[in-house]
Amino acid sequence: MFRELIGGLRITMQAMLRKPLTIQYPEEQRPVPPRARGRHILHRYDNGLEKCIGCELCSGACPVGCIYVLPAANDPAHPVSPGERFAERYEINLMRCIYCGYCAEACPTEAITLGPRLDLADYKRERLVATKADLLEAWPGFRPPGGAAGGGPR
Amino acid sequence: MAGDGRRGVILAIGSGINVPLTLLIALVKGVLLLVVLLTTAAYLVLAERKVSARIQLRIGPNRVGPGGFLQPAADAVKLIFKEAAAPEGRDRLLFELAPGLAAAMALFAFATIPINQTICINGRGGAGPLSAACPGGLALHWDLAHLNIGLLFILAITSIGVYAIFIGGWASNSKYALLGALRSSAQLISYEMAVSFAVIGPVLLSGSLDLERVVGAQHGLWFVFLQPLAFLLYLTAGLAETNRLPFDLPEAEGELGAGYHTEMAGMRFGMYFVGEYVNMVTVAAIATTLFLGGWMAPLFFLPNWLGPIWFAAKVGLLIFVMLWIRWTYPRLRYDRLMQFGWKVLLPLGLANIVVTAVFVALR
Amino acid sequence: MSAAPSPPPELVTLTVDGRAVSVPAGTLVWDACEKAGVFVPVYCAHKKMDPVAVCRMCLIEVGTMPKLQPACATVVQAGMEVRTATDRVQRFRQGNMEFLLLNHPLDCPVCDRGGECDLQDFAQRYGPPRSRTAITGKVHFDKARPLSDRIMLDQERCILCWRCVRYCDEITGDRAIVLQERAVHTVVDTFEGRPLTGPFQGNLPEVCPVGALTHTAYRFRSRPWDLQRTPSVCPGCSYGCTVGIDSRDNAVVRFVSQDNPDVDDSWLCDRGRYGFPELNRQDRVLTAELSLEGPVRAVGALEAVGAAARALAGVLERHDPDQVACLGTPQMTNEEAFCLQWLGRDVIGTPHLDHQLEPWPDLAPDEFRLAIRELEDCDTVVVLGERPEAATPVLTLRLYKAERKRGRQVLRIAADADPTELAGRVRDRGRVGVVAHEADRDRARAVATALAAANGSVHRLTLTEGMNGRGCKDLGLLPGLGPGYRRLDRAGMHGRAILAAAAEGRLRALVVVGPNPEMEQDPAYEAAIARVPLVVALTPVRGLLSRHAQALLPGRTMAEKQGTVTSSEGRVQRIRVALQPRIGAPPPELRLLVELGRSLGGTWESAPLATPAFDVICDAVPAYRGTRGGLRAAWPGTGGAA
The missing domain is CATH 3.40.1010 (Cobalt-precorrin-4 Transmethylase; domain 1)
Known part of the structure; x- marks a missing residue:
């Protein structure tokens, strides 16, 4: 019996002498794995046009129904996306999202992917409904028509 | 405690008026003891969290103050400002009384533990190990109350501590608390026997219940080497007495919520908490006094006048062992606990007494 | 009714995939398969059109015939043995799908038909697992060209099933859409490229099995899985076409036809189909407004009903009930019309009730x-x-x-x-x-x-004019005629006479349910209601009534309430709640009318809800019994010439 008791104490003593594994989270952060599924990103083409065409396949594929898309027809003079259709409103309820990535899988233009951002806590529910302006990739050279935020909610 | 500085102060007051001076000294000692014990208890919590963190390859509290140094203060502030929710149908008087009793008895038990040899001021007696007598001078005892039955006093007081736990559990009007209290009483009463039997060994060897004399009797050879079985018995039973793992059945959180203090919130809980950690210090201090030579230097070439330091170091070591044990072993099942107390510890203690008594008688 | 019962047709028995089924002689194999519960995919075949067998999707094995036969164009014969699930049929379907998809663009994500497209569904079910053609090799045609302000044509998506061509030929007869060019260049287009003008263009996207013809009004508005479909009745006229109201985010986005062979035969007119924006109007009366004394203030609907009742009671104390009149509208449901009739005739005691302007003497x-x-x-x-x-x-x-x-x-x-x-x-x-x-x-x-x-x-x-002009007449919202065309002793004024009396200052109070399009177009209307000292109006939308009412009660559009309406031919059909009223919205119009009557001392026997109210109607008008399920009211003694 004593052998076992001493053995247990030895193991804990060894652990005590080892370097702690703690990562001091807000200051130091573990690198996010390349395929981690964090908050969504809406991508643009190199010319600044949105990849999203408002087809709603992401919202159709979403198992929890957290994606709302309201499509509209592109103005040929000032297109938001290539082709006839774009997403006038694009909202994701990040509280309801389960980060399964089906939306990215369903997307025919690879417009939406799940990005590396994982720290999504907030004090206001409203701020956890991500709008298109929140999700869209920044594109410095893009001048949106009419001065609206890059194709954001109108 | 810087002995030289203190001696200067006392000398300045003068040596002629003994009674007020004794009172003053008792007051100073009491306040000091209280401050030191409470601080120790607070930092023990931090130590516990740090040790557990390191055992689990974590860092532990490190946000409040450098290295978490001010964490105890933050904990205290939190406990004080927390809403002290209390259950309906409680016994109002006893409910308020019990936590205080727990803390008070824990502090009280420390009163007769000497942390240094008695110093004779202005007397002819030397500062020798058995210099309780100080004819003509002022004997400065390094305990709060110098009793020649100090050990008995401690055993008595710690037994009262059981009431604090039982009253708290009973007054809460909660099944978890009551069950925790029941277990606690049964466990504490059972292990009280083991504790009592374990301490009889050193008492027989030294022939006194005066703790200072017990320490003095260990000059040259600590009782831990003469009474290793009694030491182990005492340490084991002491863990049980302080409700610590692997004997923390009274507050087994997996089964009973938080045991007898389930319904205690805020400072009520805080008092129990303080009591528990002060009890740890007391158990370690008694073990030090009875078995590890008290204030005596661990090695012969080290200076003996650093008595309180040696005492603190030994207590600290024992407390560390208690923490270490807590974060190593799982909790015992209740029937095993009782079986262990009555069928293992008690017979072993008895056997130890018989062997020691024969040894002493033959010596 | 008067149709001479035709002799029962001769039955022919055949087997479909081993299942025996008996159908009348002359039936097409496709219909026999459907009766046997066997699904046969089709693109060109349409229940309301003659077979052409151009899409080749429905080819099946028949007896010992060496080649596959089109189910949509083969007539059943006794003892025929039809097989639809053999390897040969499936191989052919797969090949046919590959052929149809050869030049079909990869448009599904931006196509309005995506999600309710036969081409998608059948490609999934019968098509080859992967394409053998490169995307770059496809033949391209015009994309998204408007054929009129209502219809968009995307020639690339067309699979040349001819349905639109046949629709214009067989159903409307205007031959507006034709096939042009030959072979791989074949496209559908309007004749000589003229814009579409007919009043039935909205059926074209519905007959199209793919997304080649789409509604401009529904362009990029939604996906089928977003939509909530509510079966209801088209509010456009008194014909009583059954529609499905598709709504998203509690707004109507389109009407779809529901095949009712007795009424619409699965076709809708553009006026009805594209009239839905009326139901999404924003200039609504959402709270009651009182201006009985002092300035206008918004109050709760039931509180306003109480105030209106007190004001009406005050008028009735001082004046004869003859100086009060009630005006309804053919847009009311039967329950509301009956209730307004009860309120005016039984509670207030006036003979002056009408829902239209002109008089209808000798109505039967x-x-x-x-x-x-x-x-x-x-x-x-x-x-x-x-x-x-x-x-x-x-x-x-x-x-x-x-x-x-x-x-x-x-x-x-x-x-x-x-x-x-x-x-x-x-x-x-x-x-x-x-x-x-x-x-x-x-x-x-x-x-x-x-x-x-x-x-x-x-x-x-x-x-009749209006959605429920017939119901208002059946239920006696007329001067001199009670519910069920019961002749009354006291003749009242008809609509125009009421307006004239009001304009002359002979009316002390008016209870109006609106909006009444016929009256609002009449210049006398505004002058008349502006002259009446107390106008109690119940209307869902802002307009003349909301401007001149002293007690304005909030109404509901036909998409927000339930009840029954009667079409011109006497068919009693239900309308249902397609747009949910927001929380805290005022109660339905029927309840407000009932509460108004009760506050004036009237006795309404049932709960103020549509279904119990219909039972009250059935008690008063026996012809309405047995109309549940969208049947015609059976009026007694209507044999012979009118």
Whole structure:
């Protein structure tokens, strides 16, 4: 019996002498794995046009129904996306999202992917409904028509 | 405690008026003891969290103050400002009384533990190990109350501590608390026997219940080497007495919520908490006094006048062992606990007494 | 009814995939398969059109015939053995799908049809697992070209099933859409590239099995899985077409037709189909507004009802009930119309009630004797003038069907034609139907009388204005006629007379349910209601009424309430709640009317809800019993000529 008791104490003593594994989270952060599924990103083409065409396949594929898309027809003079259709409103309820990535899988233009951002806590529910302006990739050279935020909610 | 500085102060007051001076000294000692014990208890919590963190390859509290140094203060502030929710149908008087009793008895038990040899001021007696007598001078005892039955006093007081736990559990009007209290009483009463039997060994060897004399009797050879079985018995039973793992059945959180203090919130809980950690210090201090030579230097070439330091170091070591044990072993099942107390510890203690008594008688 | 029961057709028994099924002789294999519960995919075949067998999707094995046969164009024969699930059939379907998808663009994500597209569904079910053609090799045509302000054409997506071409040929007869060019260059387009003009364009996207023809009004608005479909009745006219109201985010985004062979035969007119923005209007009356004393203030609806009742009671204390009148609207449900009739006649005690402007002397249910479906069975249908088809456009398609498919004679005569010389123009001496607009009912009666003298069996169908003009008449929202056309002793003023009396200052109070399009177009209306000291108005939208009412009560549009409406032919059909009222919205109009009557001391026997109210109607008008499930009311003693 004593052998076992001493053995247990030895193991804990060894652990005590080892370097702690703690990562001091807000200051130091573990690198996010390349395929981690964090908050969504809406991508643009190199010319600044949105990849999203408002087809709603992401919202159709979403198992929890957290994606709302309201499509509209592109103005040929000032297109938001290539082709006839774009997403006038694009909202994701990040509280309801389960980060399964089906939306990215369903997307025919690879417009939406799940990005590396994982720290999504907030004090206001409203701020956890991500709008298109929140999700869209920044594109410095893009001048949106009419001065609206890059194709954001109108 | 810087002995030289203190001696200067006392000398300045003068040596002629003994009674007020004794009172003053008792007051100073009491306040000091209280401050030191409470601080120790607070930092023990931090130590516990740090040790557990390191055992689990974590860092532990490190946000409040450098290295978490001010964490105890933050904990205290939190406990004080927390809403002290209390259950309906409680016994109002006893409910308020019990936590205080727990803390008070824990502090009280420390009163007769000497942390240094008695110093004779202005007397002819030397500062020798058995210099309780100080004819003509002022004997400065390094305990709060110098009793020649100090050990008995401690055993008595710690037994009262059981009431604090039982009253708290009973007054809460909660099944978890009551069950925790029941277990606690049964466990504490059972292990009280083991504790009592374990301490009889050193008492027989030294022939006194005066703790200072017990320490003095260990000059040259600590009782831990003469009474290793009694030491182990005492340490084991002491863990049980302080409700610590692997004997923390009274507050087994997996089964009973938080045991007898389930319904205690805020400072009520805080008092129990303080009591528990002060009890740890007391158990370690008694073990030090009875078995590890008290204030005596661990090695012969080290200076003996650093008595309180040696005492603190030994207590600290024992407390560390208690923490270490807590974060190593799982909790015992209740029937095993009782079986262990009555069928293992008690017979072993008895056997130890018989062997020691024969040894002493033959010596 | 009067249709002579045709002899039961001869039954033919055949087997479909081993299942025996008996169908009338002359049935197509496709229909026999459906009856046997075997699904056969089709693109070109359509229930309402003749078979052409161009899409080749329905090819199946028949008996020992060496080649596969199109199920949509093969007539059943006794003992025929049909196999639809053999390897050969499946291999052929797969090859056919590959062929159809050869030049079909990868448009599904931006195509409005995506999600409810036969091409998608069948490609999934029967198509090859992967494509053997490169995306770059596809033939391209015009994309997203407007054919009119209502319809967009995307020629690339077309699979050349000819349905739109046949629709324009067989159903509307205007031949507006034709096939052009040959072989791989074949496209559908309008004849000579003219823009589409007909009143039935909205059916084209519905017959199209893919997304080649789409609605401009529904362009990029939604996906089928976003939509909530509510079966209801089109509010556009009194024809009573059944529609599905598709809504998203609690707004109507489109009407879809629901095949009701008795009424619409699965076609809707553009006026009805594209009239849905009216239901999404933003200028709504959402709270009650009182300006009885002092400035306008918004109050709760029931509080306003109480205030209106006190004001009305005050008027009735000081004046004769004759100086109060009630005006309804043909847009009301039957329950509301009956309730307003109860409020005016029984509670207030005035004989002056109406829902329209012009008087209808000698009104009887015989004027609506002829059912819409029976038009096909009449040997001759006489249509008086252009107003019937203008009022209820889908009638045109039924007449064209009778003419083209049933070989009936459709005589369109001028409304003021001489009825006596008409008898000679009627081709057969058989059953004659006379269709007229309500404005021409006197002439219709004369024509019917003249034809009856010559031919014998003549029935009339009178088309009323408004969604529920017929129901308002059936339930007695008329001066001098009670519910069920019961003649009353006290004749009241009709609509125009009420307005005239109001304009002259002879009315002390007016209870109006709106909006009434007919009255609001009349210049006398505003002058009249502005003159009445107390106007209690119940209306869902802002307009003349909301400007001049002293007690304005919030109403609901037809998409927000439930109840029944009666079409011109007497069919009683339910409308349902398609747009959920927001939380805290005022109660339905029926409840407000009932509470108004109760506050004035009236006794309403049932709960103020649509379904119990319909039971009250059935007690008062026995003809309405047995109309549940969208049947026609059975009026007693309506045999013979009208």
